[in-house]
Amino acid sequence: MNSIEMLKTLVGFPTVSRDSNLPLIDFVDSWLGEHGVTAVRVPNDERTKANLYATIGPMVEGGVVLSGHTDVVPIDGQPWDTDPFELTQKEDKLYGRGTCDMKGFSAIALSLVPEMKSLRKPIHIALSYDEEIGCLGAPRLIEQMKEQIPQPAAVIVGEPSMMETVTAHKGLSAYRTVVTGYEAHSSQTHRGVSAVMNAAKLINWLSEFEGHFKDTTPTNNGFIPHHTTVHAGVIHGGTALNIISRKCEFLWDVRTIPGKSATNVHEEFEEYCHEILLPTMRSVYKEADIETSVLANVPPMGEILDNPALKLAQDLTGKKVRSRVAYVAEAGQFQEAGFSTVLCGPGSIDQAHQPNEFISINQMEQGEQFLRKLIQRLS
Ligand SMILES: [Zn+2]
Incomplete structure (x- = not known):
């Protein structure tokens, strides 16, 4: 499954925060299982939603966490031209709820799992619930990962930033x-x-x-x-x-x-x-x-200056761009838990939460290049 097919699958699960994300989590769990990767679920108290994390590669220190959220904002009252939960391509854009915020990044990461065969350092995929209603799922995910996975070198939170490195958020x-x-x-x-x-x-x-x-x-x-x-x-x-x-x-x-x-x-x-x-x-x-x-x-993500995560993301993007963003993300929570964290992902926040949300194919390709380089580096 390539990244766009994966995005089509993920967008097809209507994971609005008020509803369960379990059908999507079941799918991811079995996709990873098919590729020999065991995922761990971290459910909410009611067990109606779950975070999921999985380690690909050896259980050693120095890996990289790829973080995404599974939930999306509602579409109520928004004038969409297409079915928001069916990925629709028009020219060079892919329309659907969650395309840029932020199933695009997760789709790329998941679609590349088959290419992560010879990692020397692990890639940990971390998917949360309830990010859009106050980052409520991530704390328990982060807490459990901190205990269970060998210390990673960096966390990359793939919120839409047009693949620029973001060093602070509100x-x-x-x-x-x-x-x-x-x-x-x-x-x-x-x-x-x-x-x-x-x-x-x-x-x-x-x-x-x-x-x-x-x-x-x-x-x-x-x-x-x-x-x-x-x-x-x-x-x-x-x-x-x-x-x-x-x-x-x-x-x-x-x-x-x-x-x-x-x-x-x-x-x-x-x-x-x-x-x-x-x-x-x-x-x-x-x-x-x-x-x-x-x-x-x-918590906000406080300005990062020269941490390993920033250096890694800047090497991979080949850019020296640093920016600060007004939106809120889970990066501040990872940072607060002591992880070296940076925010960098495909798509633009300008299309997030809007009717006719989209991600451009070019951004998907840039995201893919970024993660392929990461895989090479860790192999
Ligand atoms: Zn988001």
Whole structure:
């Protein structure tokens, strides 16, 4: 199976994060099995999803981990021109959900397993679940790999970077806030506490906090945008136009530049809730409430300068390009666990999460060249 056929197979599994990825994992497991490679699964608590890792070659130190995530973002409401879960080629582009983010890289790695016959140093393939909803699967995968595999020399996280070496990415903290108000007829605003109106104040506060980061962060730090961002992505609330709303819930995230933490945003948010909003809300209804829970906490990948992973990736790409990216990936988690890590993969983040997501055939070829050179080097 060549890399494009492999990509077609992987895209055919609709592994949206909210659903199981087990059919894909079963396929990968049996593909590796056919080539004499034993894979290990690291399931979630409910056993509805699993990470998978496998070592190809000898169980010795100095190998390279190729890391990918199996899940993809939803397609709900997006105007696709083709079936998102059927790889469709038009001219030099391959369309389908997950093509660039990031089944392309995994497909290349898996399709080359038959060529990894005479490795002196191992290649470890690591596939995670739930990356797209806060990198929730990777920590247990990384923890188990750290215990079970001989110390690798490098980890390459194949998120889309147009095969350029990425040396830093932002971190992510995600939150759910639930506002509880008190119902009344909407003509009697003095008698009710609107959850929707108070949620709006909170979101406005978050937006102003982002403005503060924008104004106070040096602009030439390589990140676009250059600052820590604050964003609310989902909101649900209210019952009817003429009812003051009891419940409103929204999801928001803080994407931090390395060296910064989201904790101060969360703390100041709580302070605003408790000192400004809640006293007013509770003067009308004493059980009014605002509750915030943390959904995810992903560390940024801090700038790497001359680590073995960067050197390896730069040798393989033949480029000296270094860049920083605003998106969040599992590279920060590998780095935090003590692995020498770099991010480099085919496709562009510009097409990720979009309708008509694609990867170009040229990027697939570049990815293949990159991994073939790696195989040569380790053989
Ligand atoms: Zn991704």
